[in-house]
Amino acid sequence: MRVLITGAAGYVGRYFARHWQTNDELILGDIHPARNDSRFIPLDITDSKQTRAALQGIDAVVHLAKQADEGPMEGDELNGKRFDVNVKGTFNLLEAARDANVKRFVFTSSIMTVQGYQAPQQVESDAEPRPVGSYALTKQLCEVMCAHYAREYGMSIVCLRIPKPIDLEHPLWKTHPLRPQWVPFPDLMQAYQKSLRAPIDGCEVITIVGESSKRRWDLKKAQEILGYQPTMLPEELGFQLGSEDEPIPDESAYS
Template identity: 35%
Template sequence: MEDIPGRIVITGVAGRIGPTVRAGLSGDAQHLVLLDRAPVEAQDDTETAVEADITDLPALVEAFEGADAVVHLAGIADEAPFADLLDANVRGTYNVLEAARRAGVGRVVLFSSNRVTGAYPIHHHVFADEPPRPDGLYGVSKVAVEALGQMYADTFGLEVVALRIGSFEEEPDETRHLATWLSPRDCVGFVRAALTAPGVTFTVAYAVSGNARRFWDLTAAANELGYRPVDDAAAFASRFADDDPFWHGGPQGGPSTGAEAVLPFVEDAAEVEGTPATAAD
């Protein structure tokens, strides 16, 4: 697979990243299927809008018919109660992969997250094949997303690429982004590479701009997907203090990491189950 597939489904196209991916692929794909639970309007006859939820497997199978590839963006993109993450991220991804299998789709690009390894310290250079160290329940859900992708590749021969995206922003707006920024241009570049790279079975790659301070190794993206990012957050470094406490040490997930960030959602989940939440000793 070296050319952009002819018919591509984008799930979660109305979300924060969806419009960028849609615009980046619209000039080359013959047809885009724009799937979201929110209403989306097709611009012309090269697009089809489908209002559907990723929890609805039959609707996904119908929407995927005739598609060559799926870019799966839909889901919860931050810390949340575990029950919600299971429904949206884990069960939702299962439905996407199963619908792709039933519809005969060749390749699925999954949007995973750097939060899969967010508990590694900031001074550790993380390779994509190192063990996961999720920094919260959201990160755990993305570990499951990747595991589902691996299983569908190994068991059913589906071609799957899991992109561990960095901090998607127009420009960096906090100190951590000097390491984690993913520019819109590089986001599209990684997606295009994930859709077109030949010889894919199952690949996990960090999708982050070529930031001088990045934590994550980009070898897998270069060798297996053929993409090298072009932007660098260093161009914006003058906006941020050199002595920011973030750089003194701690987890790569920054303020989103740790008991204070996770416990509110653990407590919410426990209350739903009718069990008082308690912190570990």
């Protein structure tokens, strides 16, 4: 399968590019392509012509590209970037995927779309969105677009609502508490790889979070539809769990 990964030079994309262990042929798209990897192509998803060209001959899309600044920060300039990249960019990709008869489209949503459900309330895997902030709102709008394209054009789409992925081998997490919703990279990659091949008609919204004693996000849909099963339990591996809004330190400050 020829799989286009958008945002392949980003935080998640770099991990997938290094560790993807299937027979898929990866095409890595990014506005800042890595020069030392021949799989990379330049891809600005806000450019509809470039996006259509990138989708030619592609079997499936893993859409990771997003406006980089997450969280509650607001402001006209930032929000403009969020809507341009997250909403317009996703629209361009869906249009291009429809025209290219792409077999599977995996959209990266966020559990921030349901951040309005306050603890200790349990959150269903495909709960009605309650976004907090413009970043989460753009992700909700993209979920709406994905449902539209699946319904109107018969596309097969998976929207994965994910939290921050973490590399448990990073020295930072040996001393800093983890948020209970964070998902270790190997489990996240498992979810994406299963999303490419699970038998899905239409559009499915599925939550993927890390496993922990404090988990309040339902994984039943991920388990039943994708066959997803967490393999890494940070608590059992000796990592400390903090609160759901534990401050996030700058990972780049640590070697």
